[in-house]
Amino acid sequence: EPEVTQTPSHQVTQMGQEVILRCVPISNHLYFYWYRQILGQKVEFLVSFYNNEISEKSEIFDDQFSVERPDGSNFTLKIRSTKLEDSAMYFCASSKDQNYGYTFGSGTRLTVV
């Protein structure tokens, strides 16, 4: 069964550093998403991406965040200057069309120290 692949599975970074989280969505999917889950809390929407542009973003997704689909297969989330409160599990998801479910990756656990 096709999967959404996320790398790395775990990343530790120092406060203030830039990180890039990578995702390879399912190849025929058109809609891409990033969500995050702070430890012990619910999963929160960050951003959705369609047709090479952001279609919706949450209030969490401020200027320090950006997304890119650089080569038609990868979908990346960049955090420019990480803060302690960015420590969370970050999930990538993709969807084929508007009536399809969402397939989630296994997540990247980001730890900011």
Next chain:
Amino acid sequence: AQSVTQLGSHVSVSEGALVLLRCNYSSSVPPYLFWYVQYPNQGLQLLLKYTSAATLVKGINGFEAEFKKSETSFHLTKPSAHMSDAAEYFCAVSGQGAQKLVFGQGTRLTINP
């Protein structure tokens, strides 16, 4: 605007007993509804989804859920719990058209031998 309320952050049942996880939603548009399961240190796996077809939805691992518009509910059930069902369960709502998912707080299911 959409929201999800999961009643009970922790549910404990005996092996072989009925599992009932409650989810109520609020949506200003016709909703799509989802249940996801998260095993420790893993990603989100889709259990089942309601996308305006049959109101009784069957999913994987013997789970099912019924969409009740009049009660704005989408409760998850399984007739007989198995030890392997122990996990965190998330109910989520979206609008139609590949819109973002809004998650509930999650319910941790414990199975007693």
